[in-house]
Amino acid sequence: MKRIVTLPGDGIGPEITASALKVLEAASQHVDFKFEVEEHTIGGAAIDQDGHPFPDATKKACQAADAILLGAVGGPKWEQAERTPEAGLLEMRQTLELFANLRPVEMHDYLLKDSPLKEEIVKGTDFVMVRELTGGIYFGRPKYFDEEEAVDTLHYNRGEIERIVRLAFDLAKTRKNKVTLVDKANVLASSQLWRKVATQIAQEEYPEVEFEWMYVDNAAMQIITNPTAYDVIVTENMFGDILSDEASVITGSLGMLPSASLSQTNASLYEPIHGSAPDIAGKDIANPMSMILSVTMMLRQSFEEFEMADRIEHACAAVMDRGMRTADLGGDTSHSTFTRAVIDEINKGASS
Numbered sequence: 001m002k003r004i005v006t007l008p009g010d011g012i013g014p015e016i017t018a019s020a021l022k023v024l025e026a027a028s029q030h031v032d033f034k035f036e037v038e039e040h041t042i043g044g045a046a047i048d049q050d051g052h053p054f055p056d057a058t059k060k061a062c063q064a065a066d067a068i069l070l071g072a073v074g075g076p077k078w079e080q081a082e083r084t085p086e087a088g089l090l091e092m093r094q095t096l097e098l099f100a101n102l103r104p105v106e107m108h109d110y111l112l113k114d115s116p117l118k119e120e121i122v123k124g125t126d127f128v129m130v131r132e133l134t135g136g137i138y139f140g141r142p143k144y145f146d147e148e149e150a151v152d153t154l155h156y157n158r159g160e161i162e163r164i165v166r167l168a169f170d171l172a173k174t175r176k177n178k179v180t181l182v183d184k185a186n187v188l189a190s191s192q193l194w195r196k197v198a199t200q201i202a203q204e205e206y207p208e209v210e211f212e213w214m215y216v217d218n219a220a221m222q223i224i225t226n227p228t229a230y231d232v233i234v235t236e237n238m239f240g241d242i243l244s245d246e247a248s249v250i251t252g253s254l255g256m257l258p259s260a261s262l263s264q265t266n267a268s269l270y271e272p273i274h275g276s277a278p279d280i281a282g283k284d285i286a287n288p289m290s291m292i293l294s295v296t297m298m299l300r301q302s303f304e305e306f307e308m309a310d311r312i313e314h315a316c317a318a319v320m321d322r323g324m325r326t327a328d329l330g331g332d333t334s335h336s337t338f339t340r341a342v343i344d345e346i347n348k349g350a351s352s
């Protein structure tokens with residue numbers, strides 16, 4: 001029996017988490033996969049209920065889980081909170097040592113017409129952004145601001161860089177054998193260390209893998225104008241955060257992209273790359289795909305349930321092929337109708 005801890009969080013988080021669990025439940029009916037779900041609070045919901053955005057009970061449950069599914073956190077209600085929902089998210093990443101965030105950007109044929117970019121540019125796009133998740137400017141100290149001055153600190157040590165760069169190279173060996181490091185080594189000291197360490201690892205440990213580096217400003221342009229040129233892109237925390245949101249434009253919507261966060265000491269966590277989308281929360285219009293695809297990443301990465309993951313993805317593709325689209329992709333299919341259609345496809349696939 002696998003123990004899945006769910007952290008629905010805020011905004012559209014609870015809706016898309018419930019939707020993804022229904023899809024998982026439907027897919028599990030057709031195979032021998034047994035799981036139990038334990039729901040806990042995080043973010044604003046946890047502030048309201050427990051007085052802390054990453055409560056102890058949530059921490060303990062995550063530490064005992066086989067996999068964790070997170071919706072999203074944050075919203076205007078908690079912007080002035082002493083401890084914000086986002087601070088809880090960062091604390092969770094650090095506590096669970098979720099150092100590697102994998103964000104696949106894959107252009108399925110059914111999405112070709114949804115991309116605002118030209119079909120000949122995006123067709124065939126298939127890369128993974130490997131974002132360092134527990135270091136860099138989001139965590140560095142000192143960090144403060146007052147009326148006259150503000151300070152953030154961008155810090156990395158060799159060990160933090162080595163483990164994520166090796167993970168990127170190992171991943172590339174299972175894919176198209178190419179790693180692109182994105183940095184700003186012409187200006188930032190931390191990037192100089194990234195460049196030095198990554199180049200050493202490339203030459204000494206992975207000579208068979210193609211390696212290149214790019215400045216982040218150039219990468220911001222190249223990812224959009226030439227997305228098929230990439231296989232594995234490895235980068236530090238903030239660059240990865242920004243570039244992966246930008247990369248979502250390729251597939252037409254933030255609501256399409258899942259992610260996996262890996263740890264060497266705890267269970268992996270799966271979540272959409274987007275936030276809590278408070279502007280559309282509770283309206284039954286959110287795109288559930290980012291969360292459903294996060295579940296397929298969980299099935300493959302944490303449980304090696306490849307058949308189930310394939311079954312869910314085929315069902316999603318069939319629904320998209322029929323032209324069903326949520327509002328973010330210009331359609332009028334509601335969140336609940338889309339989810340129902342995916343479940344019907346799963347059941348149809350199983351009985352045919």
Ligand SMILES: NC(=O)c1ccc[n+]([C@@H]2O[C@H](COP(=O)([O-])OP(=O)(O)OC[C@H]3O[C@@H](n4cnc5c(N)ncnc54)[C@H](O)[C@@H]3O)[C@@H](O)[C@H]2O)c1
Pocket residue numbers: 012071072073074075076086089254255256271273274275276277278279280285286287288290328
């Ligand atoms: N991992 C996380 O939990 C996470 C990540 C980013 C931002 N946030 C938080 O989320 C809150 C909102 O931030 P934001 O508005 O800048 O970013 P956001 O990603 O929540 O939303 C950006 C835009 O994309 C749309 N969108 C996002 N997901 C969608 C989906 N599944 N279907 C349809 N449309 C979708 C939203 O409606 C919005 O217009 C903030 O409090 C922010 O701090 C949380």
